[in-house]
Amino acid sequence: MSEKELELLSRIEELERHTWRNSAILRAVAMVSFTALVGIVVASGVVGGGRGSHWSGPAWNTMWLYGLFAANAVSMFWTSHKE
Numbered sequence: 001m002s003e004k005e006l007e008l009l010s011r012i013e014e015l016e017r018h019t020w021r022n023s024a025i026l027r028a029v030a031m032v033s034f035t036a037l038v039g040i041v042v043a044s045g046v047v048g049g050g051r052g053s054h055w056s057g058p059a060w061n062t063m064w065l066y067g068l069f070a071a072n073a074v075s076m077f078w079t080s081h082k083e
Contacts, residue, residue: 027078035071042068 001009042064 031075031078035068035075038064038068038071
């Protein structure tokens, strides 16, 4: 291979590394934000004790809790299944 081809391959590999790293960062941010969002909703439902909100009460609190479990399952899936 010529020197230009090797330089081009080197540049492509560097861009692939940057892209993978940025993708991993975005996945982590999305995962943490989603889990935090669901956690806030669960916490507010539990603290509210089912009073004063159409979206609270024992049935809704259980549903929000299952949502938090689902968010953590997605988080575990994203971190354990590398591209």
